[in-house]
Amino acid sequence: MHSIGYLLSDGFQVMAIASQSVFEYANHVAGEPFYRMANYSAHGGEVCSSLGMSVGTRRVSARASVDTWIAAGVNTPLDTPPPREILAFLRRTGTRARRIAGICTGSFVLAEAGLLSNRRATTHWFYAREMQSRFPDVRIEDDRIYIVDGPIWTSAGMTAGLDLALAMVEKDLGPDVARSVAHKLVMPQRRSGGQSQHSEMLDLAPKSDRIQNALNYARKNLGRPLTVEELAGEAHLSPRQFSRVFTEETGQSPAKAIEALRLEAARLMIEKSRHPLETIAKETGFRDRRHMREAFMRGFGLPPQEVRRRV
Structure with a gap:
């Protein structure tokens, strides 16, 4: 025992x-x-x-x-x-x-x-x-x-x-x-030690349901291109209104926030799966592996290969 x-x-x-x-x-x-x-x-x-x-x-x-x-x-x-x-x-x-x-x-x-x-x-x-x-x-x-x-x-x-x-x-x-x-124990996922303490969805913390709905829609559809017009439609706002309200409520532009969500999703896939990096890049909406690497360097200061090695 x-x-x-x-x-x-x-x-x-x-x-x-x-x-x-x-x-x-x-x-x-x-x-x-x-x-x-x-x-x-x-x-x-x-x-x-x-x-x-x-x-x-x-x-x-x-x-x-x-x-x-x-x-x-x-x-x-x-x-x-x-x-x-x-x-x-x-x-x-x-x-x-x-x-x-x-x-x-x-x-x-x-x-x-x-x-x-x-x-x-x-x-x-x-x-x-x-x-x-x-x-x-x-x-x-x-x-x-x-x-x-x-x-x-x-x-x-x-x-x-x-x-x-x-x-x-x-x-x-x-x-x-x-x-x-x-x-x-109804734990939604078994988190690895290398996983981040932070959640982009929590950090963005929009004040209104309409922006939250747009973010929820974006997270469910990260694997394909997401335009401001498409997200604005989910929020029932014009693209111009959506960009203004989104930035006021989250402190980030829609493009910056979507990249952060893609980064978080890609990092989770790297930590929890053995999928090739090319597949992860495609599944999370990056143009290719090189594009994902550039985003990782901006966001984490590490390339995806290093994140996987540390895990």
Whole structure:
């Protein structure tokens, strides 16, 4: 049996322990209790979450037989230092575990304990710059869902903890079990670690339904040319009105926004499939592979081949 210990402190994010459901359902799919989970804290007893909900914990101890330690994040990592007892434990004993992980701002706990020195790591995008400033010897990659560097695992914010837990299940029990767990948890997709934390549709965030409808139409039809006239028709506006309203609501021109959606779709296909780059370029509306490469260099500073290699 594989034992997982969650390290909690007052103000922890409830989403961190939501990832326990991934291991719970992995046991169901595997047909045996492969994972055993327990919550730990500096002194044991009840620990209060940021939501105000209390959770019972065991006192962290060197005698605890734990294979994977997972540090939960807090909403205010810059103002809420990790308990000294937890840091001392991780420095002294935690490294004996098979894996150590930080969910969301739990990465700050690992960094404070010195476990991320000269390693790649990620955290919630909002705190990535501050984390890099505080811990210059950590190689922060602020646009990743999760990162595995040897025995150290770190994830982006909130729901990315589910992806990290699912990746652990895949590592332990194989891709078929991981897919089945994702299906049972109604997770829309199993995101790879190299996938971006950001979503272009969320970033554009139009204020009106008519522009949102045009964007939804564009995303469903990226594989063919999309003109301003066509999108304006979906929004029931003249092309001139559409361009003006679109730019006012999203801060981007329609052409710029459509290229961003094509880039996001192409990147997802590169990360999640083995299709040739020529096929991906065609499916996502680029003229050819060269056109897609130019867009990748503008948008990501990397060619598509490098994105695939990193994944």
